[in-house]
Amino acid sequence: MEQFQGQTLSWDLKDGVVELALHREPANEIGSLTTEELERLVTALGVLNRKAHALIIYSTLKSGFSAGADLRELYRRIQQVGRAEVAKEVRSYLGRIHHVMNTIDSSPLTTIAAVHGVVFGGGFELALTCDLIIADKMARFCFPELRLGLIPGYGGIPRLKRDLGNSVVRDLLLTGRSFNATKAQQIGLVSQLVAEGEALRAARATAAQLAKFDRGTAIAAKKFIKPIPYQELQREIDIFCELFAQPAVEAGLKKFVESTDAQPYLP
Amino acid sequence: MPIANQTLDEILDLAAAHFKVPREKLSPDEDFFKALGIDSLQTLDLLTKLENHFRVELPDYELQGVSDFRTLAGKIQARL
Numbered sequence: 371m372e373q374f375q376g377q378t379l380s381w382d383l384k385d386g387v388v389e390l391a392l393h394r395e396p397a398n399e400i401g402s403l404t405t406e407e408l409e410r411l412v413t414a415l416g417v418l419n420r421k422a423h424a425l426i427i428y429s430t431l432k433s434g435f436s437a438g439a440d441l442r443e444l445y446r447r448i449q450q451v452g453r454a455e456v457a458k459e460v461r462s463y464l465g466r467i468h469h470v471m472n473t474i475d476s477s478p479l480t481t482i483a484a485v486h487g488v489v490f491g492g493g494f495e496l497a498l499t500c501d502l503i504i505a506d507k508m509a510r511f512c513f514p515e516l517r518l519g520l521i522p523g524y525g526g527i528p529r530l531k532r533d534l535g536n537s538v539v540r541d542l543l544l545t546g547r548s549f550n551a552t553k554a555q556q557i558g559l560v561s562q563l564v565a566e567g568e569a570l571r572a573a574r575a576t577a578a579q580l581a582k583f584d585r586g587t588a589i590a591a592k593k594f595i596k597p598i599p600y601q602e603l604q605r606e607i608d609i610f611c612e613l614f615a616q617p618a619v620e621a622g623l624k625k626f627v628e629s630t631d632a633q634p635y636l637p
Numbered sequence: 638m639p640i641a642n643q644t645l646d647e648i649l650d651l652a653a654a655h656f657k658v659p660r661e662k663l664s665p666d667e668d669f670f671k672a673l674g675i676d677s678l679q680t681l682d683l684l685t686k687l688e689n690h691f692r693v694e695l696p697d698y699e700l701q702g703v704s705d706f707r708t709l710a711g712k713i714q715a716r717l
Contacts, residue, residue, distance in 0.1 A: 397678065433678050488678060508685050512697075547696045550685050 401440030424577035434487020484573035495524035505551040512548035519618035528602035645710040
């Protein structure tokens, strides 16, 4: 499927570049519907991989790239069926979202996340599956999961450890503080820093450059320099599920969902 | 302390321009969430603007409970 117009995201293949636009208000929270539509993309990639050379992921929303997992949906589900039942569903869900993330991560396409605004939690983890992150100056990166008594669950930590120094990973994870794009570039997370509103344009220019290279060579190079940390990813699912069974999680979700604080992502 | 006052002035100028609020309506001891009418995502925008302008890092947790421009200026001043 070369084109798709979904409720939370859309994609289009043009000039060898697949552009995936995220557009779920208010801030591209990744819930069940976004996950289903991402799964459709992953299925479509089977064909798109042969017709394209690059994939750009970006957001059409002013608020940013993505605020991460849909915590309100998760909290509602716990209220409906109870924490014990949701804990069972979580493992199955993580298997699905990891399949999506791993497929994008290992795609033969050269993948670019063009980000601005909030790049938090699961949104950050989606960006981390990409080969390059191009950020505008107003982007902010954060793993606020510890406030909920959890660790990131979409493969973020193994990918961050693969790409960056462990001390930076500890800073992001253990403090839950957010980094701006300038800092993110200094630590090697962001490959190009651009002016406000320019990330998508820069990503398109980069994708056009990639078209000049032999695809087979680019695929071999990517395979060589970007291993997928499957064992750690599986371990992450196990730890996440162990933590999810704790009562602190429901309390953390409740506090977040009911918060009127201007900084609800902080504990 | 002139340097601190300059920092405060620059914060007020920057906040007024970014959130399109008349500069004369902002005062140093005012609650900036109310004065600017900003939500959680816009608060992050303000934080990023300030970090970029002053070339400092402001860990989010240091700003917890900070709601007036003067205290915010003090936090930035401490990192200049």
